Amino acid sequence: xxxxxxxxxxxxxxxxxxxxxxxxxxxxxxxxxxxxxxxxxxxxxxxxxxxxxxxxxxxxxxxxxxxxxxxxxxxxxxxxxxxxxxxxxxxxxxxxxxxxxxxxxxxxxxxxxxxxxxxxxxxxxxxxxxxxxxxxxxxxxxxxxxxxxxxxxxxxxxxxxxxxxxxxxxxxxxxxxxxxxxxxxxxxxxxxxxxxxxxxxxxxxxxxxxxxxxxxxxxxxxxxxxxxxxxxxxxxxxxxxxxxxxxxxxxxxxxxxxxxxxxxxxxxxxxxxxxxxxxxxxxxxxxxxxxxxxxxxxxxxxxxxxxxxxxxxxxxxxxxxxxxxxxxxxxxxxxxxxxxxxxxxxxxxxxxxxxxxxxxxxxxxxxxxxxxxxxxxxxxxxxxxxxxxxxxxxxxxxxxxxxxxxxxxxxxxxxxxxxxxxxxxxxxxxxxxxxxxxxxxxxxxxxxxxxxxxxxxxxxxxxxxxxxxxxxxxxxxxxxxxxxxxxxxxxxxxxxxxxxxxxxxxxxxxxxxxxxxxxxxxxxxxxxxxxxxxxxxxxxxxxxxxxxxxxxxxxxxxxxxxxxxxxxxxxxxxxxxxxxxxxxxxxxxxxxxxxxxxxxxxxxxxxxxxxxxxxxxxxxxxxxxxxxxxxxxxxxxxxxxxxxxxxxxxxxxxx
Amino acid sequence: xxxxxxxxxxxxxxxxxxxxxxxxxxxxxxxxxxxxxxxxxxxxxxxxxxxxxxxxxxxxxxxxxxxxxxxxxxxxxxxxxxxxxxxxxxxxxxxxxxxxxxxxxxxxxxxxxxxxxxxxxxxxxxxxxxxxxxxxxxxxxxxxxxxxxxxxxxxxxxxxxxxxxxxxxxxxxxxxxxxx
Numbered sequence: 001x002x003x004x005x006x007x008x009x010x011x012x013x014x015x016x017x018x019x020x021x022x023x024x025x026x027x028x029x030x031x032x033x034x035x036x037x038x039x040x041x042x043x044x045x046x047x048x049x050x051x052x053x054x055x056x057x058x059x060x061x062x063x064x065x066x067x068x069x070x071x072x073x074x075x076x077x078x079x080x081x082x083x084x085x086x087x088x089x090x091x092x093x094x095x096x097x098x099x100x101x102x103x104x105x106x107x108x109x110x111x112x113x114x115x116x117x118x119x120x121x122x123x124x125x126x127x128x129x130x131x132x133x134x135x136x137x138x139x140x141x142x143x144x145x146x147x148x149x150x151x152x153x154x155x156x157x158x159x160x161x162x163x164x165x166x167x168x169x170x171x172x173x174x175x176x177x178x179x180x181x182x183x184x185x186x187x188x189x190x191x192x193x194x195x196x197x198x199x200x201x202x203x204x205x206x207x208x209x210x211x212x213x214x215x216x217x218x219x220x221x222x223x224x225x226x227x228x229x230x231x232x233x234x235x236x237x238x239x240x241x242x243x244x245x246x247x248x249x250x251x252x253x254x255x256x257x258x259x260x261x262x263x264x265x266x267x268x269x270x271x272x273x274x275x276x277x278x279x280x281x282x283x284x285x286x287x288x289x290x291x292x293x294x295x296x297x298x299x300x301x302x303x304x305x306x307x308x309x310x311x312x313x314x315x316x317x318x319x320x321x322x323x324x325x326x327x328x329x330x331x332x333x334x335x336x337x338x339x340x341x342x343x344x345x346x347x348x349x350x351x352x353x354x355x356x357x358x359x360x361x362x363x364x365x366x367x368x369x370x371x372x373x374x375x376x377x378x379x380x381x382x383x384x385x386x387x388x389x390x391x392x393x394x395x396x397x398x399x400x401x402x403x404x405x406x407x408x409x410x411x412x413x414x415x416x417x418x419x420x421x422x423x424x425x426x427x428x429x430x431x432x433x434x435x436x437x438x439x440x441x442x443x444x445x446x447x448x449x450x451x452x453x454x455x456x457x458x459x460x461x462x463x464x465x466x467x468x469x470x471x472x473x474x475x476x477x478x479x480x481x482x483x484x485x486x487x488x489x490x491x492x493x494x495x496x497x498x499x500x501x502x503x504x505x506x507x508x509x510x511x512x513x514x515x516x517x518x519x520x521x522x523x524x525x526x527x528x529x530x531x532x533x534x535x536x537x538x539x540x541x542x543x544x545x546x547x548x549x550x551x552x553x554x555x556x557x558x559x560x561x562x563x564x565x566x567x568x569x570x571x572x573x574x575x576x577x578x579x580x581x582x583x584x585x586x587x588x589x590x591x592x593x594x595x596x597x598x599x600x601x602x603x604x605x606x607x608x609x610x611x612x613x614x615x616x617x618x619x620x621x622x623x624x625x626x627x628x629x630x631x632x633x634x635x636x637x638x639x640x641x642x643x644x645x646x647x648x649x650x651x652x653x654x655x
Numbered sequence: 656x657x658x659x660x661x662x663x664x665x666x667x668x669x670x671x672x673x674x675x676x677x678x679x680x681x682x683x684x685x686x687x688x689x690x691x692x693x694x695x696x697x698x699x700x701x702x703x704x705x706x707x708x709x710x711x712x713x714x715x716x717x718x719x720x721x722x723x724x725x726x727x728x729x730x731x732x733x734x735x736x737x738x739x740x741x742x743x744x745x746x747x748x749x750x751x752x753x754x755x756x757x758x759x760x761x762x763x764x765x766x767x768x769x770x771x772x773x774x775x776x777x778x779x780x781x782x783x784x785x786x787x788x789x790x791x792x793x794x795x796x797x798x799x800x801x802x803x804x805x806x807x808x809x810x811x812x813x814x815x816x817x818x819x820x821x822x823x824x825x826x827x828x829x830x831x832x833x834x835x
Contacts, residue, residue, distance in 0.1 A: 273658075277661060280661075281661075284665075288668075291672065308676055308679065311672075311675075311676040311679075312676055315669065315672055315673055315676060318669065318672070319669055322665055322669075323662065323665055323666065323669065326661045326662040326665050327662050329658065329661060329662070330658040330659040330661070330662050331658075333658050370668075370671065373671055373672075373674070373675045373678075374671065376674075376675070376678050377671060377674050377675075377678075592729065595762075
């Protein structure tokens, strides 16, 4: 019976979502407060039912209810409990349910923390979120029901894809979805502002902490995904420009642009239409990402099951939500450029250039991702662009951003003095050059590594100089307000990230070797001793485990245990061994035995040394932290009441 | 007008995505058209697996249609395909040449000894150089070559009873009807 209760809960949630998406909008239009007041309780009720459905699915997994098709497809009796919980979002149906659950979490959070918002505005925001929720709940109920029964009930289930049986994978999807879905809040704010027609700046201030938090979650989710593909896929890479990765990267790029544009609009009133457009883009790209992943129209390593019905449904939904919002934008966007004017040398200009670069980069990623589809459409045959396309264009587009970044905090709104900028140019420039020269001695003329050190020092010194300046010039307690501290953290993250990318890309050493037990291979100054293989078992797998002792100049460094696991349903999964370090990772993946009948003899092994690769994720985590710290700024909360009061008067007068 | 641009862009994008759905439901997304179809097969001279001193060349095979089946002992999907070939290769009515791809000859011989040999003869390409000319990008792959040495059909991935019945056998029949 319980799974049917889950389905019933989803149906009730859908009904509430329909109420939430129609009545408050109607009320806001007609000025009917009773209808507007439906928004909050409908949102909370919906969240309760979705959470109930989710809990029932979790319960079905924990209790091995293989009469539920989804449970039977994605778990079995041997699967440990923690992976049975993660299996809830391990495939299509459950991950869509997670999507809706997270949308409800955001909606309820918004309803709780936005009591100061004008009633009309909040009714519109919650109404828009209700529309999105309606679409996804209908999608689940009509095309992707996780509670479908399987009769007769099998004695045991299949298995969760072994690739997903990894700690990184258990929390990567929820965090990523927190980011994706979080952009729906900025989206709803923009739509509400367009609908209301009052182009007050206030809504941007309300939207800012939500956008920052969503972007921070998205950063964290991307870092987790990248780390997982590094540790789990055994290819030693951290980013592949895979369609599904790109799907998460496009909203991230637009999110960066949006965060900065929001700052301009909030503080100066300029770029209003642009900020609205970016909010629409960020969430539209999240939806597009969902479409690309879920419709299966692009083949990728993430190869999810595809179903044309699902693709058609999401496309229709995209047409309504994205098409509708862009049409609304065309009709209602502010016609006159508002806000204060700014000179060529000003913070606005710098942010505008950055915005342009990030938006073009997102467009570039989208073009590259959709290229195979274009090839089919224009009858050019099977074509696709890979890392060379992205690897060339992306750094080119980011170059102006890196060059401008140290000046950012120094630039003033409106018009900036040049002497202080020259000072930054000289100091950061000299530091970057000096470090580049120093680095040249260590990296054997690897241009990419030298450029990496130079660019990271350029950005890092720029940030450090500004920290020192604030320390000297401002009284204690007012030196680093959260908003600024977040900005500095995120910018420092860029420097850390640059070190990681450029050094690991240029200085990594990979060797494929055939090793018999007792043999030694030297890679990047480390001696890898292969001591043969042993057998080992886990909760639901058996493995051949290699033993590799690493030494450097005779001193022991690490003992590594790469595995080749065979799961209960014969799926084979390589579990590479990583010895992490601040300046380098050692990475060993076990290949195949040369002779399958004699595993005690020679094996193929893949050995890597990867200098500074950990800095890539550290940089991403700094950016994430920056997003959260900024979002927590008291300014966003304290001033709200005053602003809210103003806008209410404004709306009343309008009405 | 400028305000409408994002909307127009989206309409174009939605059109493309809609096309993608239609295309994928009417085409096999894994089917890669081979530029070699209806082109002469590349010239090859390769040693026999069982007797490396003896070679097999394209010229020597001219005059009658034949199949080339690319396999390797290390290839997992070939293990899936193998029982199908064991059951059906004698019913094709044309010689089937096994093409041992990037493999240690000793491993290949052991593999064939263990699982059975469905081939009329086996040629070995341990370096995989000739396979590049054939556009092989992973085993198993199957080529149907006609009596004039022209590639008429290509299958990427394992042959299954369905593929054999619906694609390969009709292609072979068509060849044999052409032949005088």
